[in-house]
Amino acid sequence: EIVMTQSPATLSVSPGERVTLSCRASQSVSGHLAWYQQKPGQAPRLLLYGTSARATGVPARFSGGGSGTEFTLTITSLQSEDVAVYYCQQYNNWPPYTFGQGTKLEIK
């Protein structure tokens, strides 16, 4: 099983600032890495897949990078509506598909 580790667990950022979230895989997942956003009381929503491809309707301020075992999600200018928990997921090997434990993003 591929273990996904996200850092930091919690991040507090001021509006307009640049934010970078990290995700590490215990072995290479090639580029098969997705990011999800879960706002309070809502179901998760796909943000990025294939490391850097934005899902339908996702604003351009969200971008992804990395390869192999190290990946990042960057928000170029944080908006108040971006407050959420962000999860990474590897889909290179199954079963099982595995998620990171999440990074909680707060507004300072």
Next chain:
Amino acid sequence: EVQLVESGGGLVQPGRSLRLSCAASGFTFDEYAMHWVRQAPGKGLEWVAGVNWNSGSIGYVDSVKGRFTISRDNAKSSLYLQMNSLRPDDTAFYYCVRGPGYSSGLNYFDSWGLGTLVTVSS
């Protein structure tokens, strides 16, 4: 618009069974793999089970193997999860989710239902 609507959750005693259903609409159901993902209250996401478009490829997380069975009825555009021998650590919101295509391999999850809560407690 893709819609996934889960049902069948509730309070159940340890050791008992429950069957979850997911009604899909807004897309051609038999062209997509489908999965169940769960989330214990206040915790992270855990993939539970997945099935490809024609039920020819099925997978489970180890913790539910032998207890849970995923199935689909393409004629009814529906996905199911039969859960037997339920345990308190199965307590979670269960989400019906769609894969990006026919195969259940190399799947991220591009559409999610709102979830149904399963509580296992005596």
